[in-house]
Amino acid sequence: MTEFKQTPHINAKGEIAETVLLPGDPLRAKFIAERFLTDVVQFNSVRNMFGFTGTYNGKRISVMGTGMGMPSMGIYSYELIHVFGVKNLIRVGSCGALQDDLNLYDVILGMGASTNSNYVNQYHLPGTFAPLASYSLLEKAKKAADEKGVPVHVGNILSSDTFYNADEDAAGKWRDMGILGIEMEAAALYMNAAQAGVNALCILTVSDHIFKEEETTAEERETSFTNMMEIALELA
Ligand SMILES: O=P(O)(O)O[C@H]1O[C@H](CO)[C@@H](O)[C@H]1O
Numbered sequence: 065m066t067e068f069k070q071t072p073h074i075n076a077k078g079e080i081a082e083t084v085l086l087p088g089d090p091l092r093a094k095f096i097a098e099r100f101l102t103d104v105v106q107f108n109s110v111r112n113m114f115g116f117t118g119t120y121n122g123k124r125i126s127v128m129g130t131g132m133g134m135p136s137m138g139i140y141s142y143e144l145i146h147v148f149g150v151k152n153l154i155r156v157g158s159c160g161a162l163q164d165d166l167n168l169y170d171v172i173l174g175m176g177a178s179t180n181s182n183y184v185n186q187y188h189l190p191g192t193f194a195p196l197a198s199y200s201l202l203e204k205a206k207k208a209a210d211e212k213g214v215p216v217h218v219g220n221i222l223s224s225d226t227f228y229n230a231d232e233d234a235a236g237k238w239r240d241m242g243i244l245g246i247e248m249e250a251a252a253l254y255m256n257a258a259q260a261g262v263n264a265l266c267i268l269t270v271s272d273h274i275f276k277e278e279e280t281t282a283e284e285r286e287t288s289f290t291n292m293m294e295i296a297l298e299l300a
């Protein structure tokens with residue numbers, strides 16, 4: 065019988081593929097598994113952070129929630145990489161758009177992830193680190209989007225430690241630096257991947273616009289961001 069490893073957060077009851085899609089919302093993970101995968105096995109339910117492995121276009125691929133924020137993403141991505149041998153980590157998240165030319169449901173590929181977090185301090189680097197996506201995953205995702213006819217915006221995103229920010233000027237300052245949208249996990253994912261020498265990419269769907277005051281519902285954030293999901297699934 066195959067023995068599956070366990071950590072305090074992932075009690076693997078089944079295989080985990082080398083490529084894992086990572087939505088913040090574990091119910092978005094369940095939706096992706098049910099909608100797109102065949103031969104699905106649920107490998108994790110610890111803390112209701114559902115993880116599934118199934119087949120897409122003949123290839124095994126996993127999908128697992130990460131929760132919200134960089135500490136949570138830090139834990140799950142670290143364990144997936146260092147305990148379970150995952151090589152390609154693809155976040156499929158929602159974000160608040162900052163630029164005028166972005167609209168609800170637009171898809172963003174996060175080439176870089178600026179951040180207001182201290183996550184990088186653990187590495188004691190003698191300078192400032194620029195968290196970047198894996199170029200190979202980025203290139204593949206852009207090609208998959210082009211083939212599907214889904215327009216994508218490629219650029220710098222912000223991984224923020226705050227969803228509700230007491231500084232009302234903060235979002236405008238990031239907008240003026242060209243940041244496309246705000247989310248809460250990609251920088252930690254990119255740093256964990258860089259430190260371990262594996263591949264990471266953050267794909268986002270615009271769930272709301274910070275300045276146009278438009279937003280999608282919780283249910284839409286769980287089940288309707290299918291262009292992003294289909295692009296990510298091509299990366300196995
Ligand atoms: O929809 P997910 O993937 O959770 O991503 C975004 O949504 C959450 C905040 O509502 C944060 O996790 C943020 O990064």
Ligand SMILES: O=c1cc[nH]c(=O)[nH]1
Pocket residue numbers: 158159160161227246247248271272274
């Ligand atoms: O972090 C996030 C995610 C979605 N929308 C936001 O405004 N912020």
